[in-house]
Amino acid sequence: MKELKMDCEVSSFIDFSKYEGKDITLTGSIQNLRVLGWGGFIILRSNSYMVQCVAAKESVNIENLSVESVIKIVGLLKTATIKDKSIIPNNYEIELKSIEVLSTPSIDVLPVDTTKRELNVALDTKFDLRPLTLRHPKQRAIFKIQSTIFNAFGNYLTNIGFNRICSPKIVFSGAEGGANIFQLDYFKRKAFLTQSPQFYKQMMVGVFGRVFEESPVFRAEKHDTSRHLNEYISLDLEMMLSNGFEDLIVTEANVLAYIFDNIRETCKYEIELLEINVPIINKIVTMKFNEVHETVFQNYKKDFRGEKDLAPEEEQLICDYVKKTYDTEFVFVTHYPMEKRPFYTMEDKNDLGYSLSFDLLFRGLEITTGGQRLNKYEDYIDRMGKLNMNIDSFDSFLQTFKYGMPPHGGLGLGLERLTAQICGLSNVKEASLFPRDINRLTP
RNA sequence: GACCAUGUAGCGCAGUUGGUUAGCGCGUCGGCCUGUCAAGCCGAAGGUCGCGGGUUCGAGCCCCGUCAUGGUCGCCA
Secondary structure (H helix, E strand, O other): OOOOOOOOHHHOOOOHHHHOOOEEEEEEEEEEEEEEOOEEEEEEEEOOEEEEEEEEOOOOOOOOOOOOOEEEEEEEEEEOOOOOOOOEOOOEEEEEEEEEEEEOOOOOOOOOOOOOOOOOOOHHHHHHOHHHHOOOHHHHHHHHHHHHHHHHHHHHHHHOOOEEOOOOOEEOOOOOOOOOOOEEEEOOEEEEEOOOOHHHHHHHHHHHOEEEEEEEEEOOOOOOOOOOOOEEEEEEEEEEOOOOOHHHHHHHHHHHHHHHHHHHHHOHHHHHHHOOOOOOOOOOOEEEHHHHHHHHHHHHOOOOOOOOOOOHHHHHHHHHHHHHHHOOOEEEEEOOEHHHOOOOEOEOOOOOOEEOEEEEEEOOEEEEEEEEEOOOHHHHHHHHHHOOOOHHHHHHHHHHHHOOOOOEEEEEEEHHHHHHHHHOOOOHHHHOOOOOEOOEOOO
């Protein structure tokens, strides 16, 4: 039997200021190496840090070290002024006393150079070599921000009474119409990978009133664009509505505002490194679907009127318009035509043919779809009948409404899309650690 | 699936109207450098020009096919 101490260095966050003038021991990878006549510098990548170490010839020898070798160092922590924005912290450095090499790369030459300010490689190469390319400071910064979004979404909703749920990803039937769905063999029965936690969110509103989930969803669509993935992380929420479907819009605006504040607070280095502007939401602008068509026609002379959906170009134009006119980067587009929305969507009784649903456009891209759902059993039976759907196969879902359900609605926010738009990435795949698209299944 | 573009050294690229031995930057290797921070300076190695066929005295360059990648669109978050 051996008892370990719970309170030790692995259980704490390194506060460099506490080590000033003292020795510090760190284990990390060599991010970069500069050998000079008198010794040189090592940039050590360690947890969330990228620390500069100074190697004087008389103390340590760094001539035989190489980038991506893992070393354990002991040195004296001193204040410093460091210009390189990828080095965190930039006000301390370590004067090395000893270096122990723990491992070295097993190949002589790394396939790409991760030591430069920009990771200058083609997308395909970047993804093929993901275990290495993600080590570049700018790549790390993207996913530090993504991690912050993920946590902030959950924290904000938890604070206002939402309950986190984890719904199954292997399902009996698909939730959405239209989109293709991945099929798999489930003990000799047909099963699917979920396209959306939609049905489970709704079931759980009957239990908790407010729920959220952050999990992967799978789309077997053969799309091949810079804004689609076949597997992505969906930030979902579903809630009872006390004032109608606009509750959803207000909730989303607030959760986004919280996320952006969180990023500004905890990702200062990353924001500076990526040279990005984290957006501000201090007002909520909504436009009806038809109003968007009309506005784009009036202001840009592009006629999409009569189209049942927004074209990518139109999304960009309306975002441009809203920015100029209302000084905001966000526009909630409401009242999409019923025929473009799934069967569980609530129709606006005052605007027949149009739904109580919305998309959120941010910097020219759709990042959310949401809306109020049907909540009465009879309405489901009626709607599904009109759409010639097989009611029996939705039996377990329809229980929810049989047993009574309040007015409710929800939304789904694409994590990679939001990350990409915040970080100014032109391809959403860059906001996925290991993107899955029509051609890519590895790494 | 449609349309457009690209494929040249480990990586990112240039390569003129078809013409001797295919270039540049980074990385790698050797050397120099007492504070670098995209370090700098000197030197060296490294390429069947995606693949197959064709035109031509001659093809990285022109033509046909094929594969791969990127962009736009369809669909969507």
